[in-house]
Amino acid sequence: MCWPNSNGARATVATITLTRISKSFGATRVLNDIDLDIQAGEFLTLVGPSGCGKSTLLRILAGLEEPNTGEVRIDGRTVNAVRAADRNLAMVFQSYALYPHLTVAENMMTPLRLRDLSWRERLPVAGPLLARAKHKSLRAQVEETARILEIEPLLQRKPGQLSGGQRQRVALGRAMVRKPVAFLMDEPLSNLDAALRVHMRSELAELHSDLGTTFVYVTHDQAEALTMSTRMAVMMDGDILQLDSPQAIYENPSDIRVAQFIGSPKINILPGDVDSDGRISVAGMTLARRVSAANRGAISVGLRPENLKLAKGSSAETIEGTLVYRENLGSDLYLHLAIGENIGRLIVRAAPHEASGLNVGDQVFVERLRGEAIFFGADGKRVGAAGLKSNGADAARAVA
Amino acid sequence: MSDATATAAVRERSSDDQFVLRWSSREALKHAVLIVGALIVLLPFYVMLSYSFKSPSEIMTNTGGLIGLQEPFRDDYCVKLGNAAEDCMVTPVIYNYTTAFGKAPLLRYLFNGAVVTASIFFIQVLIALPCAYALAKLKWWGREFVFSMVLFCLLIPVHAIALPLYIMLSKLGLTNSYAALVIPWTISVFGIFLMRQFFMTVPDDLIDAARMDGMNEFAIIWKVMLPTAVPALLAFAIFSVVAHWNDYFWPRIVITGNRELFTPPLGLREFKGDADGDNFGPMMATATIIVTPLIVAFLIAQRRFIEGITLSGMK
Structure with a gap:
């Protein structure tokens, strides 16, 4: 599908600033003093598990919910007292929320x-007679949007007669037609079937780049966040844990909870130990990199499945495990291994040809790729800037 | 009776994919109970309809089956007026129905009934929808308390408050007016309760979408909630219209003299206890005429009515 550029006449792109937003429902605190700067024209995703406050934050931004404290500013103007419709934002809801009649x-x-x-x-009856030109222009705007979204044949149908994907498009159309300064989307894809969801991801990303408007997108699906966003904010328990580009967050999570939430299959977390020289030992191996000796004691070592590979045989640098499950994705194979007691499961990515001879129950040796491990202290925070990779500076700034 | 046996049997798909009827005593018992129940409910209607067709002598002697023999009989009242006996021979069914319309201004009563029930229903909706919306979808201090008061009011029988209401209306000088018939019923707690239960099933997203589109709360009620609530509203309409169309008690209290304001049920009194005794034929004809609009309306709206009762209007 091809999205033509929106006409420049009303090219409105907003920066949105949230300052110290907090919100409680009764005794439950949902948002803890959230600060968030949304830049003009970016695709910002709020991602987190359900109940982390991301939808509430979006609703506060939309004006559907009042924050207990804090300020919402759109293009520098404080809009706390402005009602939802007058903020010129458009929202797409999970249930589409089309008027059924x-x-x-x-x-x-x-x-x-x-x-x-x-x-x-x-x-x-009198309305169209009174303002014929206005009504005509509104109809033209609707038809134009319908043409872009390829829903022209559906214009005279009722929502009840549409499929889920078509309703999704209509909901998008209703948001687009008013040419808002920003689109707010609350899990708009989660009611679609898997294939359509993947397809809509690319369409939304395209729509964003063609319209050039600010998108704020809420999802619990880390894959949606990684694929579509310019920047993503990982939220948990009412806090933004990390705000950065998807790549930076994937490679340099600042918190063990971020590392575990982003990436599928999940990152492997191995218990490690730091000695008085800052040397890290994990699963019987000693790593080349060191961390500050201040981190002495228990440490968590994170290794993504793609940072491990199958080894030919046992050596000092390998971990041994029993294959318990082969997760075949066609292009990749994820091997789930059972290791010793205090490590538990380990997930390893392998190319199909490498793993072709392996069966459940086999003994498997894996080794790690050098310099890829990430460390988290006992408090879950990232440890050891010494080992950060190329874009570590970005991550460090994000963490700071 | 073959129909009854057919329904009393269970349809089953046999192995060679053909429908066969199988006897089931359980189903038969169920249907027997239902048939007896239906007969008990329908019998008064049968009597009403049958009497409206028959001549007085057939009614007294209980002969003539459902519709009577329709043999002309002599109308004594007509003879009394000085007409020749030959001119006063009438066919029972025609006599009953013309008397119903002629002796009492039945059309006027029907018109009154329509005005009163329509006004009551209209104002009830006008009040119940905003109340139900506030109770179901808005958050405000004291909401749960107000809702419990609504539930509490459901328990109060109208007859218990009839006297205070009457005194109030008479002090205001409103007795013997349409207002007296309408005002006491304009706030229907049942309507508020029913619509509130229905509104609870409407997704919050829809209301938020309307707010984003720029509707104020009243616009949401009339332009979003009302159209989605049509099935529930129809169910409420049936309850409300049936109750007030058929109401004999309240009009009997507040309409004391002016026959111009009589509602249809009051019209039945015209045939009761006259000097010449009860006149059952025209009386039953009147009753038939009164219930017909309701039955027709119910049959037309039957499916949506049941939809509304089960509150499954929206997905």
Whole structure:
């Protein structure tokens, strides 16, 4: 699909600033003093497990929920007291939230009618007669948007007659038609089937680059966050743990919870130990890199499945395990190994040809790729800037 | 009776993929109970319909089957007016129905009934929808308490408060008016309760979407909630209209003199206890005329009515 550029006439792109936003529902604190700068035109994803406060943050931004403290600013203007409709934002909901009694065209027309027409011009019969040109222009805008989204044949149908994917498009159309300064999306893809969801990811990313508008996207699916966003904010328990580009977050998670949440299959966390010289030993091996001796004691060593590879035979640098499950994704194979008691499971990525001879129950040796391990202290925070990779400077800034 | 046996049997798919009817005593018993229940409910209607067709002598002697023999009989009232006996021979069914319309201004009563029930329902909706919306979808201090008061009000029988209501209306000088028939019923706690339960099933996203689109709360009620609540509203309409169309008690209390304001059930009194005794034929014809609009309306709206009761209007 090809998205033509939006007309420049109303090219509006907003920066959104959230300052010290906190929110409680009764005794439950949902957001703890969140600070967030959303840059103009970026695709920012709020990602986290359910209940982390990401949807609440989006609703506060939209004006559907009031923060207990803090300030929401759009393009420098404080909008705390501005009602949702007047912030000129558009929202796409998980359940699409289309008006069931209106046709697709009427659904898409609704925000325009309410914004651009006076109550007299909205009257059923007299309205179109009073302001013929206005009504015509609204219809044209709806048709234009429908053409872009390829839903023109559906315009006269009711939402009940549409499939999930079509409803999704209509919901998107209703948001687009008002040319908002930012799109807010609350898990818009989670009601779609798997294939369509993957397809819509690329379409949304394309839509974003064509419209050039700010997107704020909420999801619990780390894959959506990684694939679409310019930057992503990983949220947990009412805090933003890390805010950075998807690549930086994947490679340099600042917190063990971020490392575990981002990436599929999950990162392997091995218990390690730091001696008084800062040397790290894990699973009977001593690593080449060192951390500051201040971290003496227990440490967690994170190794992504792709940072491990199968070894030909046993050596001082290998870990031995029993193959318990082969997760075949076609292009890659993830081997789940059972290691000794205090390590538990280890997931290793292998190319299909490497693992072709392996069966469940076999003894397997794996070795790690050098310099890829990441370390977390007992408090879960990242340890040891000494071992950071090329874009470590970015990560360090993000953490700072 | 073959129908009954057919329904009393269970349809099953046999191995060679053909429908066969199999006797099941369990199902038969169920249907027997239901048939007896249906007969008990329908019998008064049968009597009403049958009497509305028959001549007085057939009613007294209980002969003539369902519709009577329709043999002309002499209308004594007509003779009394000085007409020749030959001119006063009437066919029972025609006599009953023309008397129903002629002796009492039945059309006027039907009109009153329509005005009163329609006004009551209209104002009830006007009040119940915003209340139900506030109770279901808005958060405010004291909401749970107010809702429990609504539930509590459901328990109060109308007859218990009839006297205070009557005194209030008469002090205001409103007795013997449409207002007296309408005002006491305009706030329906049942309506509020029913619509609130329905609104609870409407997704919050839909309301948030409407707010983002720029609707205020009242616009949301009338333009979003009302259209989605049509099945529930229809169910409520049936309850409300049936109750107030058929109401004999309240109109009997507040309409004391003016026959122009009589509602249809009051019209039945016209045939009761006259000097010449009860006149059952025209009375039953009146009753038939009164219940017909309701039955027709129910049959038309039957499917949506049941939808509304089960509150499965929206996914």
